[in-house]
Amino acid sequence: MAEERVHQVPASIDDTIDLLGQQNYLAGRSLATVVFLALRMKRPLFLEGEAGVGKTEIAKALAKALHRPLIRMQCYEGLDISSAVYEWNFPAQMLDIRLSEAAGLDDRERIEASLYSQRHLIRRPVLQALSQEGEVAPVFLIDELDRTDEAFEAFLLEVLSDYQVTIPELGTIRAAEPPIVIITTNRTREIHDALKRRCLYHWVDYPDAAQEMAILQRKVPQAAEALSREVVAYVQKLRMVDLFKNPGVAETIDWATALTELDRLALDPETIADTLGTLLKYQDDIARIKGGEGARILSEVQAELRAAG
Structure with missing residues (x-):
């Protein structure tokens, strides 16, 4: 009985916050609300936002919290049915054909049925998500859908409408x-x-300072x-600076971890210059922050923290 309960969806928004929090995912109330509704209404959850704000982590946290398998389909340009479905x-x-010939079998229909059977079917993420093999349905993560083309998007729309796919040789699954x-x-x-x-929608934004601090305390507890x-x-x-790519929460965690590995207890211009590669991923951005802009930001940060006590 206890094992059955762990698969059940949370009963309230507060339970959803607690459930994600148990997996070290700190969700705001608006995000927890849409996650709760998606689970209760059995609707896909469409998460949009900048890279590195924690969209993928929501699926991972849910899979762990609900004790369900996670099936991830990483999207990319040119993704087709053979790579995504089967x-x-x-x-x-x-x-099999050669073995049949060696054995002298000439029943074409029997050989063909053997060739296009389940044992020769390679299940890709979509088919894995629809072919429930365990006692509960999995969490199906369709990651970075915007990398695919419109033709695949149209196919996916059909899959999500009825949660089924048709394999000509086997029928509809x-x-x-x-x-x-x-x-x-x-x-x-x-x-x-x-x-x-067909989905419930949520824009996942960068966290505010208090929430990002709480995330760091969870993810990098060894940091001072x-x-x-x-x-x-x-x-x-x-x-707030006009960068080509702003750092996400993932980069904040990486930077704090790197600084801790270097036994740093506080920021200084030299340390920032040496470790910017863990925070920023474009050379133009790094060059800009290594200059006067980075020193100005550090000066403002230290002054504000001193004033706050």
């Missing part, structure tokens, strides 16, 4: 229980309204508190 194991099929679907996009292109309408406060304040101000 394909046939051609080497094994050829081997339908999910006994719809998976928990999390779709993420970095908004490099717009996703069609038809797909969004004073250092964590400087790191958070510095990153918060850095996001």
Whole structure:
């Protein structure tokens, strides 16, 4: 009985916050609300936002918290049905044909049925998500959907409408229980309204200073508190600068971890210059912050923290 309960969706928004918090994911109330509703209404959850703000981590946290398998489909340009849904194991099929010939079998229909059977079917993420093999449906993460083309998006719309796919040789495979679907996009292109309408939507923004500090205390507990406060304040101000790519929460965590590994207790211009590669990922951004801009930000951060006591 206890094992069954761990698979159940939370009963309230507060329970959802607690559930994610147990996996070290600190969700604000608005995000927890849409996650709760998506679970209760059995609707896909469409998460949009900048890279590194924690969209993918929501799916991972839910899978762990609900004790469900996580199936991740990483999207990319050129993703097609054979990579996303299924394909046939051609080497094994050829081997079966040769074995049949060696055994003197000439029943074509029987051989063909053997070739296109479940044992030769290679299940890719979509089919894995619909073919529930355990006692509960999985969490199905469709990551960075904006990297695919519109043709694949249209196919996915059909899959999410009925939670089924048709394999010509085997027929239609339908999910006994719809998976928990999390779709993420970095908004490099717009996703069609038809797909969004089938989902509950939420924009995942950068956290404020208090929330980012709480995240660091969870994720990098070994970091000195004073250092964590400087790191958070510095990153918060850095996001106000016109950079090519602002640092996300993932980069904040990496930077705090790197500084801790270097036994730093506080920020200084030399340390910032030496470790910017863990925080910023474009040379133009790094060059700009290594100059006077970075020193100005650090001076402001230290003055504000001193004034705050």
